[in-house]
Amino acid sequence: MERNKVIPDNITEDDHRLFALLSVYLNHTSDFISKEDIEEIVNYGVSVEYAFRAVFAAALGLDIVENPEDKDLFNNYFSKMIHKLDTNEYYNNPYFKNIRIPAIRIGNSELKYEQYKPYEGFVCNDIITTQEGRQIPQIGFFETEFMFPAILENNRIWMTITPNEIETMKDPVDKAFGNVLTFGLGLGYYAYMISEKNQVERVTVVENNENVIQLFKQYILPQFKNSQKINIIQSEAFEYAQEYMAKEKYDFVFTDLWHDVSDGMDLYLRMKGFEQEHPATEFMYWIEKSILCYL
Numbered sequence: 001m002e003r004n005k006v007i008p009d010n011i012t013e014d015d016h017r018l019f020a021l022l023s024v025y026l027n028h029t030s031d032f033i034s035k036e037d038i039e040e041i042v043n044y045g046v047s048v049e050y051a052f053r054a055v056f057a058a059a060l061g062l063d064i065v066e067n068p069e070d071k072d073l074f075n076n077y078f079s080k081m082i083h084k085l086d087t088n089e090y091y092n093n094p095y096f097k098n099i100r101i102p103a104i105r106i107g108n109s110e111l112k113y114e115q116y117k118p119y120e121g122f123v124c125n126d127i128i129t130t131q132e133g134r135q136i137p138q139i140g141f142f143e144t145e146f147m148f149p150a151i152l153e154n155n156r157i158w159m160t161i162t163p164n165e166i167e168t169m170k171d172p173v174d175k176a177f178g179n180v181l182t183f184g185l186g187l188g189y190y191a192y193m194i195s196e197k198n199q200v201e202r203v204t205v206v207e208n209n210e211n212v213i214q215l216f217k218q219y220i221l222p223q224f225k226n227s228q229k230i231n232i233i234q235s236e237a238f239e240y241a242q243e244y245m246a247k248e249k250y251d252f253v254f255t256d257l258w259h260d261v262s263d264g265m266d267l268y269l270r271m272k273g274f275e276q277e278h279p280a281t282e283f284m285y286w287i288e289k290s291i292l293c294y295l
Helices: 009-028 035-042 048-059 068-081 087-091 094-098 163-168 170-175 189-195 210-223 237-243 261-272 288-294
Strands: 082-084 104-106 109-116 122-129 135-141 146-153 156-160 178-183 200-207 230-234 252-255 282-285
Touching: 009 068, 009 135, 035 048, 048 068, 048 082, 068 082, 068 135, 087 094, 094 189, 104 210, 109 156, 109 210, 122 163, 122 288, 163 170, 170 189, 170 282, 178 189, 178 237, 189 200, 200 210, 210 230, 237 261, 252 261, 261 282, 261 288, 282 288
Parallel strands: 082 135, 178 200, 178 252, 200 230, 252 282
Antiparallel strands: 104 109, 109 146, 122 135, 146 156
16 A cells, blocks of 8 residues: 555544454453354354354444444455464464473563463454555454463563464564564564574574563573574663664664554654664564554
8 A cells, every 4th residue: 555545534434443442352352252152153154264253243342234334344344354363373383382481480570371262352463454545453363272471560461472473573583684683572582583594693682671581591592492692681772772783783673662553653663763873774673564554
């Protein structure tokens, strides 16, 4: 889609309405749909994916039978928005196969496995934009339980490795090369994936949270086959970017400092300001496509 393309008002209104409905659902009732709900509709001869779409629409408060506006919203968005995912695809991811996460707490930070329940809806990829200009969130679900690594901060989920992180980091992983700098450590997923690449010589990770660094160094980094490539620096990201980024001559910089689009836009724009100072360096950002949709 062209950046300056004029989007019809009705499409913009549909986008806003759907995003508002999704925000309420995902934040408060993401595990509302049950196996029994799906099976009841599958018995009519439709696929599990279609059954989930229909129940999901009802869970959002849409009447796709009697209400023409709701039916149009369903037809224009849901087939491109809802996806049945395969647990094996993600359990066969190199990080999931090779890294084991212990149940450990240091200070206010806790390392553990969390789960998606069967038929729990969750964001699974960047927003896509259609040719007519509709912005379509990507929502996934599994038919069975899915366990994923997480760091909790003060008993709230802070960092995870879910299908969303895996899918939205595929491009930055594929394109990383040479001397790489990444802002944000998390559970070390990005650092692990690029350290496995022959094209990547060195990985510098800038992270400000001492507890997260300690958990990573003690329990996760020793499991990395190429741990010698990894260098962890405790620093505030923008302070490091201002004072030290130019001295190291990085080939590739990946920034992952935010939880979602809402808290990422300002940080994204701030980090983008450093690009002009480093014309020889390639920069990429986590969920950039989604951030640009909002901007």
